[in-house]
Amino acid sequence: MSATCLIVYASMTGNTEEMANLIGEGIQQSQITVDIKDILEVDVSELLHYDGILLGAYTWGDGELPDEFLDFYEEMEGLNLKSKVAAAFGSCDSSYEHWGGAVDILTERLLELGADVVLEGLKIDYSPTGPECIQYGKSFSEKLMKVGELI
Numbered sequence: 001m002s003a004t005c006l007i008v009y010a011s012m013t014g015n016t017e018e019m020a021n022l023i024g025e026g027i028q029q030s031q032i033t034v035d036i037k038d039i040l041e042v043d044v045s046e047l048l049h050y051d052g053i054l055l056g057a058y059t060w061g062d063g064e065l066p067d068e069f070l071d072f073y074e075e076m077e078g079l080n081l082k083s084k085v086a087a088a089f090g091s092c093d094s095s096y097e098h099w100g101g102a103v104d105i106l107t108e109r110l111l112e113l114g115a116d117v118v119l120e121g122l123k124i125d126y127s128p129t130g131p132e133c134i135q136y137g138k139s140f141s142e143k144l145m146k147v148g149e150l151i
Helices: 016-029 046-047 067-075 101-112 130-150
Strands: 002-012 035-038 052-057 085-092 122-125
Touching: 002 016, 002 046, 002 067, 002 130, 016 052, 016 067, 016 085, 016 122, 016 130, 035 046, 052 101, 052 130, 067 101, 085 101, 122 130
Parallel strands: 002 035, 002 052, 052 085, 085 122
Antiparallel strands: none
């Protein structure tokens, strides 16, 4: 059985969506099935059906999650993600004091719910670069496959 991965993202300008697609491309190179979904098209319970979870959001205001991610974030409360490999990513704006705060918030929530956060959150200023995001996806898939070998 091959591993499955879900990438959930919130994007206003398209940068975080582009990151999600590029990270997904890197994961698919390892023959892992990847579903990429906008935050408004996914139910929290879907996280339980995947081996790997990546959450992506741009940082809003004073280092916060964007409004469209808030309900999903709240609904995650109480989920058991102990058997899940996870990471977070997002586009950021270095002109703000709390650079990439949403990535940190998502990483903390994944850890609180018992997920195995295998990579430091990927924060990219403004527009993503293909190679960096693709490599992040490859690194994530390597970690996911290693965990799968231990099961």
